[in-house]
Amino acid sequence: MDGSPVRRLALTSATEGDLRARLCARDEQALVELIELTTPWLLGLVQGMLDDADEAEDVVAETFRAVWDTIDPAGPTGLVPLVFRIARNKAIDRLRRRKRQRNLATLWRAEADTVTAPAAGHGGWQIHGQVRHALEGLPEDQRTVIRLAYFSGLTQSEIAQQLGLPLGTVKTRLRLAYGRLRRALAPLRGWFE
């Protein structure tokens, strides 16, 4: 790493392809650019799940180590989604290990922060806008279970317990929400093709 200043990148399909190729060629500056591009979003996601800034940084660090060690030119398309998936899986592993039950107040506070935090200026904010639009298009009861399931990392039975609902109701709401989200996010499918 040469210590040169980091360029502010936009998240575009071309940026993704370029970063992947340079990472495969072991370009250390490309790693710095990937970190610069994705860390604001990774921290937002993982802190929301773990409710612990230090632990979130550990997860993000593990994620970049995993990406650097396993990046493959023939791997699946979508470098940034891959980074998110690795980070989220690692956060879920930690949640399941510690089995910490956060109280509902904490979860709602995280949701409120999510709604009001400014996203513009970060690479990827346009995609963020589309995803937010898809989430806001969900009926409130479905949006609540999706937030707890996806952005807080709770299992279905934990959600049922938190909301005081039968497990079957939680399953039904999640299933309906997944269907709506998949349809709403379908336009983003072609982003890489």
Place this chain on the structure above:
Amino acid sequence: MKAHQWFVEHREDFVVGTLERQELSAFRDHLERCPECREAIGEIERDLRWLPLGAAPVTVPPGMVRRLANGVLDRPRRNPWTWLVPAALAASTVGAAWYGLDQRRRATVLGRELAEVRAGLLERDGRLAAVLDTLGSIRTANRVLQAQLAIAGRRATMVVFETDRTQQWTVIVNGLPPAPAGERYGLWFLCEKGMRQGAALAGTSGTAVLVVAKPTDLGAVLAASVTLESERMVDGMPMAKREIGLIKM
């Protein structure tokens, strides 16, 4: 609902990671055997891959980018002598290649035969996967219930394996004769807040297996009634039905 249906209905839950530990383990086992579910999981992952960007970004503290990069790049380098092992392996591979040229033709024939065997195994795997799913449900059952069914002077047996984790009944029916013309068998849940049909049962002289989801929105299930009922429906209910067996909880 067949055992495979449970996995179909929980594909998104698997991708999102909301399954319980035991369910997750069962799902991973199932994925190894089920190409259809593997493909569907890939589709869901593609559909939802930008969902993480629904979380709001956080301002990165000063110095963190550099710290993260150093954490990746400044790890101890590999021992320089470790190249000896791959080099030795590479050398032995090159040597073997010289002697292996005449083996290539034989390998091609073997490869073709192997592909045929693999295709046959894949087909059998599909059938085996369904059996294993059912056996898995039976193995993890929390309660076993049994009932005798009486129909047209014949006796049939029904055994129910109830699994709390999945809220499912795996039902095994033995000796139920084919239903008379215009009629069918039905399984009805009798709950605190009402009654709901669980499944239609096929009459067979052999053994039938089916998986039924327990209702979760009508209060506790008090009993289940097995009926012989008319295929004609009025307002969503059979025109006539009579009970041939009762399973008490």
